[in-house]
Amino acid sequence: MGCGSCSSQNNGSPKGCKNNGTCGTDGCNKLSVFDWLSNMQLPEGQDTFDMVEVRFKNGRKAFFRNPDNIPIYMGDIVATESQPGHDVGTVSLTGELVKVQMKKKKAKPEGDDFPKIYRKATQKDIDIWQKCRQREEEVKVKARQIAIRLNLKMKISDVEFQGDGSKAIFYYTAEQRVDFRQLIKEYAYVFKVRIEMKQIGLRQEAARLGGIGSCGRELCCSTWLTDFRSVKTSAARYQQLSLNPLKLAGQCGKLKCCLNYELDMYVEALKDFPKTDYKLVTKKGKASLQKMDIFKRKLWYAYYDEPNPWHELDVDDVNHIIKAEKQNKPVEALEDFVDDTPTNSNDYTNVVGQDSLTRFDKPKRKKRRNKRKPRQHNRRHKNSNKNA
Structure with a gap:
């Protein structure tokens, strides 16, 4: 296309x-x-x-x-x-x-x-439009140099000329309010056009400039995403992600928009789960949560006195233990709810080859030739000839 x-x-x-x-x-x-609807005709009497x-x-x-x-x-x-x-x-x-x-x-x-x-x-309109579009990169570089010379804490991210070349829109980002009255005067004197300043956010700047994300594909905001919803750190907590700003932040410096894509599924799956800070009380002792798998509906608990063995429990079993505790009828121990039946594990074979991947890392050892044996063989041969 x-x-x-x-x-x-x-x-x-x-x-x-x-x-x-x-x-x-x-x-x-x-x-x-x-x-x-392009191939469909309107009803009679209805205007387009x-x-x-x-x-x-x-x-x-x-x-x-x-x-x-x-x-x-x-x-x-x-x-x-x-x-x-x-x-x-x-x-x-x-x-x-x-x-x-x-x-x-x-x-x-x-x-x-x-x-x-x-x-x-017309063709004249298109020619003027294309000439203005070709000027945008040069104007953007000069505009940044002027803003730096005036010591303004702002960044000119993009320039857009009007179709007839009479006006130019300068898109900028800034953390604080910027007094650009002197800047507009210099822009109008240098570029000889009408100036309009428009402030955009960091997400809008990344959408206008484009780029490649950590997933290896083009940024969502520059390809198909139309609205920018607020992304909170709670979205990462729901998905059991480590709060590492280097991994959670996108090219705009904000939290990645893709954190919201699967958030609804995680929130719905966590409805049956107990709170992470809730302690299970049994007759054997108290146990705290160590790990959880949301989509497998599994939780791992360990006793305070015996922290080494982790007991794998299902969500329904955990809710049953909590309900028994609230009724003042605590269960005996967590081991009663652990499923000890062995799981059927598929034994996969190496279809590529049974050799190790590091078989070419070490050089092959040369075989030592035993030169003594042929000498002994020659001596025996000589002695047999003498006896004959």
């Missing part, structure tokens, strides 16, 4: 369109949408929905009204209304599915505050 610029060069290296998420064919885009969803750089989307009923399809490049001038973007969704998206975003189509679409982008 990618465009022709995604092919490889003569030497085999990939070309890459360098559009950073705004592919004109709608094939390489983050958050591309499939219009499953006049709202269109347009995507700009790095997945930024907005809704626009099409008052002139211009025939627009997904993937078309259009010129849209902006303040000031006009902007150029790619149509990401049309038709009745735009109603679903607007309802999801809690936007009412009856309002008059939506900007409108001027026309389909």
Whole structure:
């Protein structure tokens, strides 16, 4: 589904369109949408929905009204209304599915505050748009140098030019409030455009820049994740993960978003489990929790007096012991609930080979030749000849 610029060069290296998420064919885009109502006709007497969803750089989307009923399809490049001038973007969704998206975003189509679409982008509009896109990397480097010279505690993460080149949006991250009045004056003097500063969070910055996660795949926030939910350390505790910030933090410096993916399954599985700090009371003595396996529904307890042997118990058995304790009828010992039946273990054989993997690490020893034996054999042969 990618465009022709995604092919490889003569030497085999990939070309890459360098559009950073705004592919004109709608094939390489983050958050591309499939219009499953495109082949269906509307009932008689019903007009087509006049709202269109347009995507700009790095997945930024907005809704626009099409008052002139211009025939627009997904993937078309259009010129849209902006303040000031006009902007150029790619149509990401049309038709009745735009109603679903607007309802999801809690936007009412009856309002008059939506900007409108001027026309389909001409070749002149596209040429100006591409020239502005090519300037963004150079402008970003100069903008960072100016911010460092002014000793501002902020980081310019990305720059986005408007389609007509009259305005530039500078995305930055900062931990504290930044007074960038002097910065805007210098930006306007150097770049000769209208300046707009927009602060984003660390997660939004990672989504705009992209990268490879510790799992070996592209970041979720830069490929398919649309909303950023808060991730707490309790999510790691529920999943029995060690609270190591080096392993739990992503490239944005915050807790990884994937910690929330399986959290609901762990919370549901832990409903029947007792609290980890609860002590089991038996006639033999008290026992504390040492380890637990959530999905196998197993817990390991050890006595205070005998900490060495761990007793494997099922969740139902632990709940039965706790219930007996509350009824002032404690059980005799934990050993009564331990299942001693041997488990059927599968004996796997080495299908690759029975040799050791380190068989080539040590050099082979040379066999010593025993030179004495042939001498003794020659002497015996000579003596036999003399006797003869």
